[in-house]
Amino acid sequence: MDMTERVAELSAKLAQQKASIETEEATKNAFVMPFIGRVLGYDVFNPSEVIPEFTADVGTKKGEKIDYALVHDGQVQMLIEAKKVTEPLRLEHASQLYRYFSVTNARVGVLTNGQTWEFYTDLDEPNKMDAKPFLVLDLTAVDRTLLPELAKLTRDSFDLDSVISAAGELKYIGAIKRSLAGEFREPSDEWVRFLAARVYGGKNITQRVREQFYPLVEKAAHQFLAEQVNDRLKTALGSEVSTEPAAIDQATPARTPAKSAPVGETETARGTRASEITTTEEELDGYRVVRAIVCSEVAATRVVGRDTKTYFGVLLDDNNRKPIARLWFNRNQRYLGLFDENKVETRMPIDDVEDIYAHADQLRKTVAGYLARAGEQN
Incomplete structure (x- = not known):
């Protein structure tokens, strides 16, 4: 799996299990350690790479522990402090991380509750952790533009100089984007x-x-x-760029007129039909949720969205014969269309995009069925 797929996998896991996690220790086991292992690529069971309960004396405070220290080239490079997933991160949560930052070689501090990951460094004053993070990753609403920067912190691609040089720009661009998002909401x-x-x-x-x-x-x-x-x-529809599923998936879920338009329809007519279809942000959010759920069964690039006048379809391999779900959002009562082994659709009423997660098992079962019939291993 690449970085995008690994993050999507953990995002789906978070959506499934968050409600049942009640303690800090459970948060570490369910979300923090998998992030360190699966996303960042460190061996959580190798103390030469990941040191749990890392201890360093801080002034008059002796024996304080920080949850994890990540080691690269024999040096502690990253400190991670974890809180329980049900508790929103606050500035006071970073106080222990702040103290440890100044007495170790680490240049990256991470504060997380398993869902939100805040990455800090010392841009404002050397060897003193900044008050604001340079990168914030929310696993419930992943900003893909941040993933290349996150990749620089992985074990196999660790590039501290590159991270630090880009941190200033990331910090302010991220703050501006969050501010704009707040203004739009x-x-x-x-x-x-x-x-x-x-x-x-x-x-x-x-x-x-x-x-x-x-x-x-x-x-x-x-x-x-x-x-x-x-x-x-x-x-995308008007260009001659290839519309293979991977290309569509890497940008925005798109429709493929050649597959959905009636046989014999002209290119002009197809373009006219496509321009009459409006894809809403809510439909795109629903598509992203479905894709995050089923990426545990299949590569995310194989999950493709195709809009129509009446519903937004989610397909495996951009194939109409392999429907995963339909989003019936063009009405007051929203419905999620689910498919059984005979491809019979059942519409389930939902109030919000987040309600799709309640049907994760059926969505995965549908994809697993297609793979099994094709003789693929999931």
Whole structure:
């Protein structure tokens, strides 16, 4: 598996097991150690690579322990402090990590609850851990642009100089992206005031004007994101680039008109039909959830999305004869279409994309069935 698939595998595991994890130790066993082993590539049972309960005296504090120290080339390079998965990370959680950072050779500190992984270094002041992380990875909403940077921290590709040199840019780009994401979800007064001032004809942006513009900014933000997604899909459909499943999967789930359009339909007609289809961000989120779930059975690149006017289909190998799921989201009541061994669809009502995880076993069973009939090992 490559980095993307390993992260997706752990993401699916997190979604399945998070609700049953109640302690810090259980979090370490279920999520933290698998991340160290599967994603970062360290042997968690080899004390020359991973030191659990690492101890270093810090000033007057003797015998304090940090959860894990990762060793590379005989030197401690990374410190990891873990909290239980049900507890959101807070600044005070990093206090012990902060103290240890200054008395070891480690240049990377990691704070995690198994779901969110915050990576710190010493950009602001040498040998003193920064107050803000340079990289934040959330396994429930993985930002793929961060995976190449995460790869630099793996055992086989450990490149501290490269990580440190890129950390400053990552830190501020990440902060800006999180800020923008927050504004798109829930516009702040400052954001509404700024945009209103750019388009409003009046001289003063009063409280009444801000209240008037708040829902407009919120609606415009959602429409803008949807249009960006659709533009990418239209560009992909209009190009002559190969639409093999892997190529589609690496960008955005796309439709393949040649397979879904009626026989004999012209290329112009196909393009017209495709332009009438609007793929929503919610459908894309649902597709990503299904793919994360079934990647335990098959490579993620083989799971392909194809939209239609009535539903968003998720297929194995971009093959209509191998449907994994259908997302019936173009209605007030959303449904998840599941398939049995005879490819008979059953629509299950869901309220939110997250509800798809409740049907993980059936989705995996469907994929496993296709593989078994094809004589493949899952």
